Amino acid sequence: MISRRTLMAAAGFAMGGLVAIPASAQETVKIGLILPMTGPFASTGRQVEAGVKAYMALNGDTVAGKKIEVVLRDDGGVADQTRRIAQELVVNDGAKMLMGFGLTPLAMSVAPVLNQAKIPAIITSATTSAIMPQSQYYVRTSMGGPQSAVPVATWAVQNNLKKVVTLVSDYGPGIDIEQGFTNQFKKDGGTIVEAIRVPLANPDFAPFLQRVRDAKPDAVFAFVPAGIGAQFMKQYVDRGLADAGIKLIATGDVTDDDLLNGMGPVAKGVITGHFYSALHDSPENKAFVAQVKKAANNMRPNFMSVGGYDAMTLAYMALKKTNGDTDGTKLIEAMKGATWVSPRGPITIDPTTRDIVQDIYMREVKEVNGELYNVEFATFPKIKDPNAK
Numbered sequence: 001m002i003s004r005r006t007l008m009a010a011a012g013f014a015m016g017g018l019v020a021i022p023a024s025a026q027e028t029v030k031i032g033l034i035l036p037m038t039g040p041f042a043s044t045g046r047q048v049e050a051g052v053k054a055y056m057a058l059n060g061d062t063v064a065g066k067k068i069e070v071v072l073r074d075d076g077g078v079a080d081q082t083r084r085i086a087q088e089l090v091v092n093d094g095a096k097m098l099m100g101f102g103l104t105p106l107a108m109s110v111a112p113v114l115n116q117a118k119i120p121a122i123i124t125s126a127t128t129s130a131i132m133p134q135s136q137y138y139v140r141t142s143m144g145g146p147q148s149a150v151p152v153a154t155w156a157v158q159n160n161l162k163k164v165v166t167l168v169s170d171y172g173p174g175i176d177i178e179q180g181f182t183n184q185f186k187k188d189g190g191t192i193v194e195a196i197r198v199p200l201a202n203p204d205f206a207p208f209l210q211r212v213r214d215a216k217p218d219a220v221f222a223f224v225p226a227g228i229g230a231q232f233m234k235q236y237v238d239r240g241l242a243d244a245g246i247k248l249i250a251t252g253d254v255t256d257d258d259l260l261n262g263m264g265p266v267a268k269g270v271i272t273g274h275f276y277s278a279l280h281d282s283p284e285n286k287a288f289v290a291q292v293k294k295a296a297n298n299m300r301p302n303f304m305s306v307g308g309y310d311a312m313t314l315a316y317m318a319l320k321k322t323n324g325d326t327d328g329t330k331l332i333e334a335m336k337g338a339t340w341v342s343p344r345g346p347i348t349i350d351p352t353t354r355d356i357v358q359d360i361y362m363r364e365v366k367e368v369n370g371e372l373y374n375v376e377f378a379t380f381p382k383i384k385d386p387n388a389k
Helices: 042-059 079-091 104-109 111-117 129-134 146-158 172-187 206-215 229-238 260-267 283-295 303-321 328-335
Strands: 002-004 028-035 066-074 097-100 121-123 138-140 163-169 191-198 219-223 247-251 271-274 339-342 345-349 356-368 371-383
Touching: 028 042, 028 079, 042 066, 042 097, 042 283, 042 303, 066 079, 066 303, 079 097, 079 104, 079 111, 097 303, 104 129, 121 303, 129 138, 146 172, 146 219, 146 247, 146 271, 146 356, 146 371, 163 172, 163 206, 172 191, 172 219, 191 206, 206 229, 229 260, 260 371, 271 371, 283 303, 303 328, 303 339
Parallel strands: 002 066, 028 066, 028 097, 097 121, 121 138, 163 191, 163 219, 219 247, 247 271
Antiparallel strands: 271 356, 339 345, 345 356, 356 371
8 A cells, every 4th residue: 555644843852762563573564665656756656656556556555564654754855854854664664665755866866875774775866877886775766877778879870870969967867868878979980069968957958959040060969857848849840950960869768758649740750769658569568557557547657667666576576576575685685687578678686786777679659540659669678787896
C-alpha cells in the first residue's frame, strides 16, 4: 500500500542517530518514496508514483514473506527538504530502502544519510553522472544522461548530418549530455559548429535559436528538461529553422510521452534517442501502459514512470535474493548485476557502478491512431553511461 504522511519537523534528528531497526523486529518492509509532488516538478512525482503503483498492482504487495509498505513524502523539489525527509524516514519510520529523487540536487543531498544508515537509495529520475560516486548505496533505474545522447550522435553522422550546433539547458544533466553527444559526434567524424547553453530558469529560446539559424548547420542537437519541450519546438518552428532545412535531433526528454499530444503538429518528424517510448512493442510494456492508464485517469506513462516501476522491480528482486533480509549492505549486493525485462526492454544493473545498462532507441514522432507517439525505428543495445566509473 502507499500512504501519504504530513511533513514532520526536522528538529532533534542527528546524523549519528541514523540506526536501522533490526529486520527481525518487523514483518512489514517500509520503502520511503521521496518525490516532488508539488511545485514546478510535480509532473515528475506524479509519473514516478504511477509507476510504483502500477508495479504493486500487477505484482502484489508481499515479497519473500514480507508486506511492502511504500511511504510517499513530498519534498517540493527542494534539496534541504529531501535530506530532512530521508532522515525522518530512516529514524522515525524505519524505512529499509529509499527511492525517488526527481532532480540531481535532490538525489545528491541524501548521500550523507545513506552513508550513515547504510541503506539503498534507488534513483528513479535524476540523471547526472556525478551522483553515483557519492555513495556506494546509490542504485539507478533512470539513466545516466549521456546514455541517450551517444546513439543520437552516431545516428546523425550515419545519416549525413555532419555539421551540428548543440543547444542544451545549462545545468548538470545538460552539460553531461552535451559532452556525451560532442565526444561521440567528433569521434564519428562530425563537426560541432557551435555549443550553446541556455539558462535553465524561464528560458526564452528565440535568441539562441536565431544563433543556430545564422550558423547554418545540418542539424541542431537539443536537450531541455521534460516539460518545456513544447515551448522549445514552437520557437524552433517560429524562428524558421525547419523551413531553413535545419533538422532537429534531441534526447527523448524533449518529446516527453506525457506531454507529446499537447505539442501538436510541430513535434511531427522530430528524431530523438531515449530508453523508453509508451509505444514500445512488448507484452511487458502493454501491461504497464494499460495499468497506468486504468489507475491514473488515462494518463500515458513516460520515462519517469518506468523509472519508478523498475525501482520497485529491483527492490522486490533484492528482497527475494536475500530471503527477506533487509540489511542494507546485503540488499545492495543483491541489486548488483540484477537483470530483467522491463517495460522499456532488457536492462541490467552494472555490478561495479550500480548504474543502469540499457537499450537506447532512435525514435521519430509520428501520428498513430490519431495520437502522437515516439515511434522506435532503431536500437542501440546495452548502452552504458560513458562517464560511469
